[in-house]
Amino acid sequence: MPILPLRRTLFALACLAALTLSQAQADTVINNANGYTLTAAGHLQRFAALAFDDSGKLLAVGSPTQVARKAAKGARHIDLQGKTVLPGLIDAHGHVFGLGAIASGVMLYDSTSLQAAVRSVAEFARAHPERSWIVGSGWNQEIWQLGRFPTAAELDAADSARPIWLRRVDGHAGWANSRALAQAGITRETQDPAGGKIERDADGNATGVLVDNAMELMNAVLPKPGETENRAALDGALAQLAKVGLTSVHDAGIDQVQDRLYRDYADHGKLTVRVYGMIFDTTEDFDALSKNGPLNSYAGDLYALRAVKLLSDGALGSRGAALLAPYSDAPDTRGLLFYPDGAMWAKMEKAMRAGYQVNVHAIGDAGNHQILDGYQVLQKRYPGADLRHRIEHAQVVQPADIARFKTLDIVPSMQPTHATSDQNMAEQRVGPERIKSAYAWRTFLKQGSRIACGSDFPIESPNPFEGIHAAVTRQDSAGLPAGGWYRQQAMTVTEALRCFTLDAAWAAHQEKVIGTLEEGKWADFIVVDQDLFKVAPSAIGKTRVLQTWVAGKPVYQEK
Template structure:
């Protein structure tokens, strides 16, 4: 709520002694546009303390009751937070934002607990769309019904003429029905794609499952949405993220669709949430030309980062390991691109001064990604690169100290740990789990660990990620003491990974990630002190306000 100057003089700021200053006092510093008072502030360091925050021109101009008082004017808007908890805005350093935004209005197959429920949800979605449209969406998880992958025979009876292409929750598999296979021209004679798999039955006919690079066979057949459709979806995603306290996301994409939509939105005004756009590593020359011609964007929409997907996923059994999967003898995963190509692209992009991140999940993929980065650094000489590995999910013991030694950021997703923890042992066994989601081991070794969601693979909700990092309780309730509990983090470590480290991972540590004078005024207000409550209550904490650039973009 806002309070008047009369209320302020009468002590309406909830016990914070703020007094009006003379005109001479106001002139000593920037006049405040807004003063947030009676706040329990965690600046990103130390412990929360009762304080006040003053904002001017979209930045934090004053911190602390005395400093805020000294910069207030008659025009300053005063907001009493009633002792609410305030911390730096959450930054999610790994999202597929356009896909996630689309899924907000598409069928959610994460609710399907059986093949029958899967078919029912798909059939209902087909009845609600116009002729010629495809049923998309997904987030299905075969582990919820015993592990059998969806089959076209599940969907064909309820969608005889409507094409269906729904994604596994990890975005590494598509399930197609017969109509979609026909529209994409996929049949028993279609060869497998390098870096991908067309799953076939015993007679060689496609079952409808496409893995990794093979998904492109279907995606190119799906009618493209209009620019207006994409912009509208992103707007919905922004509103959703702001309601969860997210002030910035990194869009780690393998195409230009999200980037182009964001640039169109930025041309129309502020985007309300900040974005750092990663583009395909293979397109480094195009990105370099864009940077040379137009710079790297602004604090609303930035670019200059590149991403490459090197292997697949654990759930799809396409993550690249040294040894075969325990539940799939003879299969140790696969690279999406050749090592030689990735090394060349990385060398060239690094020489061009662009930031690079590589998706690596299996232990072999992570080792090779670290080798690629080491070779590029040796070739191109010292500079502030901030190389990243997205996921860094399953690490050989020798890989853990390499992150700190090579100054490679581990960009990880804590919710995946409590999701995969239900069944990961079936894939890789006990021994290989020792380097799985090794948050604490990486931090103890001196590495920087940045956190994100991988939305829509996991919820765009940092508080669920924080709880996952601190508790490591799997979502099936089977590990109340934590799955691989030696890797639990403290609350401060988890919050730091969602704020200051993510700012560093995006070359913005001089502007966001902390509450301090001179920083951009991005912060979130909650109804509970995360340092004082039972960590089990973290996910139930309510977001009251999300402030970006000094403006309230969400208010409960």
């Protein structure tokens, strides 16, 4: 076909598509809504009605008159009686299967002392005599005011006959009893693995806590979940996510088994939350899952697999986060970089070369510095790729490196509730100077960085309203501290909503299909019980979700 007729044909097809969209009529109309959304440019906009067709795409958002023009004859009309409507919220960093699986183990998140934790484990063990291992999570020695890590001997009091393995609240350390240490073959002679640490007593004996990569010694002997357990975990997680108003999540580290289940659930109409997947590391799972390149969209944008999750360092609570200078409360350590620069950058390059977005966990200022250096080197080798690379957490960052996020176009993917959970120990760890550029949301926003907000569930609650509350108030759920913790770094309500919607979508290359309520995008929205822009900031975290809709279909309704 000659070039000119081809261009005319393409232009005609484009016009036909636009005409078809403009003439399409809505099958469902939502009326009498107290609606808020952001525009594509990030400006807050009000609406009273919206309409979408049976495919789940929005056809109109605006006044009742504007929307009524799009209503098909016989369309379903739903009167919300003035209830507040928001775009579906997005969690930019969570662990879906971990959220679902955690409910099947012992949970220590509410334990206020070592003794209480041991009692909880003992009670759980007695209630589950059929289990060969007792597993769980959520302990935090800082809340216990223990001044040290707990020991295997103390955990033996709960059950010494079976192995016990309990992950710390941040997921970067684990507590084992003596039977579990023996099962993993951990003795005095066992060497610390690269990027990990076995806590020891004065004689060099393992005391029961494994930090970061040392946890792999235990993971190697833990029973692996089967198909039934994995499906139960996914079912449980999807129900929890829909209930708190999340219509999309970025799953920070998935393997081949989880990828297969996501596709299966999407194929059979069971994936009730959109999932943006990050392949964990660039090893065997990446080699298998990347054979055909990034998966940008699957099953109507329900699933994507176009990113890789890497780890640079550990966490502050277990002193595994890598710092440029020693810890203020432990001057004999600077934490742990998991890999030397060359090895870390080689992983990043492998993912970039295959066309994947690279999302690296970095909490300490040394971890962040290493990854920013890597991006600076590698972006020169892969110019113009526009992969929107990210640093996950970006918690403690020296001021000069905060500026580099902007100059290198790196997305800070941050979790507001981490700041309010860490306030009881963060300043002790890094001191009064370094804390000024930690959890520095306002500093990032002021320089023009787009923050993608999440929770890191199940380490924190998946409830995004708790995240918005923390972002706006810099206070925990109990309202502490009075006035907010380093309040100068707080966000406005609009900024917090944006980081859980539009900018989280942008960080996943999905801002053209989700993140705001605009014509042509998916009808992902929630109905809530109060107006975030009118209630006191202290009440935002108590917001209750009444309905959650994904692609024009209700996936949760409060009973």
